[in-house]
Amino acid sequence: MSKLGTLGARLYRGEVGYDFVGKRKIWYGISILITITAIVGLAVRGLNFGIEFSGGAVFTTPKTPVSVEQAKRTAEETAGHPAIVQKLGNGTLRIQVSDLSTEKSIPTQKALAKKLDVPQDKINTDLVGPSWGDQIANKAWTGLAVFMLLVVIYLAIAFEWRMALAALVALIHDLTITVGVYALVGFEVTPGTVIGLLTILGYSLYDTVVVFDGLKEASKDITKQTRWTYSEIANRSLNGTLVRSINTTVVALLPVAGLLFIGGGFLGAGMLNDISLALFVGLAAGAYSSIFIATPLVADFKERDPQMRALAKRVAAKRAATAKAEGGAEPEDERPDARDESGDTATAGIVHQASPRNRGGRGRPSGKRR
Structure with a gap:
C-alpha cells in the first residue's frame, strides 16, 4: 500500500x-x-x-409466503403472457406482465388473490398502455x-x-x-x-x-x-x-x-x-x-x-542534433525513432515527466538542459 x-x-x-x-x-x-x-x-x-415501454400490468401483493415460482406460474397461466416476478425486501411480490390488456388484468388479479389467499382489493394493480x-x-x-x-x-x-x-x-x-x-x-x-x-x-x-x-x-x-x-x-x-x-x-x-x-x-x-x-x-x-x-x-x-506533422519533424531533428552534439546515445524517450506503429512521435513506456527543478517548461523531457 x-x-x-x-x-x-x-x-x-x-x-x-x-x-x-x-x-x-x-x-x-x-x-x-x-x-x-x-x-x-x-x-x-x-x-x-419494462412495461413503461411495452405496456402491460404490474401487480403488487401484500406480504406472502408464496414463492416467486408459484406466483409466476399462476400469473402466466391466467394472463397467457410471460411474467416477471420480484420478491421485494418487505416480503411482498412485484409481478409484471407485459402486453396485458385491461380485460385480462382483472382475472389475473383474481387468480393471484386466490393463490395468495388475500382479498382481491389488497393487490395493487397498475396498468400501462402501449401508446x-x-x-x-x-x-x-x-x-x-x-x-x-x-x-x-x-x-x-x-x-x-x-x-x-x-x-x-x-x-x-x-x-x-x-x-x-x-x-x-x-x-x-x-x-x-x-x-x-x-x-x-x-x-x-x-x-x-x-x-x-x-x-x-x-x-x-x-x-x-x-x-x-x-x-x-x-x-x-x-x-x-x-x-x-x-x-x-x-x-x-x-x-x-x-x-x-x-x-x-x-x-x-x-x-x-x-x-x-x-x-x-x-x-x-x-x-x-x-x-x-x-x-x-x-x-x-x-x-x-x-502543422503538427511539421512540428514532429522539427522535434525529432532537434533531439537528434542535441544527442549528436552531446556525443552520447539518446534517451529512449527522446529518440527520433521512438514512434508507435502509426509513425507518430510518442514517448515509449514509462515517461519521466519534468522533475521539480525543471517543471514549468524548463529543460528537456529527460531533465537535461538544452
Whole structure:
C-alpha cells in the first residue's frame, strides 16, 4: 500500500507518468473487443423493456409466503403472457406482465388473490398502455439526441471540433457498453435506466472536459517550440489529471455499488437495479474512455494536421542534433525513432515527466538542459 501511495504521489506531482497516448492502439483494440461483445449481446438477447415501454400490468401483493415460482406460474397461466416476478425486501411480490390488456388484468388479479389467499382489493394493480410506452421511448430518444448535439456544439465552441468529435466517440462508446451489459444480464430497461444513462454521460463528459481544458492550455503556441510533440503534451496533460480521475471515479462507484449489490441484491429493491446498474457500468466505462479513448483520439486527429506533422519533424531533428552534439546515445524517450506503429512521435513506456527543478517548461523531457 505504501508503494502504491508513493506512486500516486509521484504521478500527482508530475514526476512520472504512463505513456497512455503512445500505447493508444492497445486501448483501441480493447475497446473494440468490448464494444463488439456488447453489440453481439444486444443482437442475440435484446433488451428486456419494462412495461413503461411495452405496456402491460404490474401487480403488487401484500406480504406472502408464496414463492416467486408459484406466483409466476399462476400469473402466466391466467394472463397467457410471460411474467416477471420480484420478491421485494418487505416480503411482498412485484409481478409484471407485459402486453396485458385491461380485460385480462382483472382475472389475473383474481387468480393471484386466490393463490395468495388475500382479498382481491389488497393487490395493487397498475396498468400501462402501449401508446404511453411509445411516447416515453420517443421522448427518451429525443432527449439523448438533444444531449449529444449540445455536447458537440459546446465542445466545438469551447475547444475545437477534433475534441468535440473525440468526446462524441467516447460517449457513444460508454452508451454501447452500458446497453450491451443490460442485454447480457437481462435487467429491465425502465425510465430509471434512461435517467442513469444520461447521468453517466454527464459524468464521463466531466472527466473528458477536465483533461481537454488542461490540454488546451498546455498546447498554446505549441508550434513555437521544439521540445514536445502534440502527442507528448497530450500525454502529460492526461497524467496530470490521472490521480484526480481515479479518485473521483472510486468515490462515485462506492455508493453506486451499495445501491446495486446491497439495495438491489440483498434487500430485493428491484427498482434500484434499473438505475444502479446503468450508473455502475457507465461510471466505470466513462472513466476508462476519458483516459484511454478521448485524449488519444484527439492526439491522433491533431497529429494528422500539417502543422503538427511539421512540428514532429522539427522535434525529432532537434533531439537528434542535441544527442549528436552531446556525443552520447539518446534517451529512449527522446529518440527520433521512438514512434508507435502509426509513425507518430510518442514517448515509449514509462515517461519521466519534468522533475521539480525543471517543471514549468524548463529543460528537456529527460531533465537535461538544452
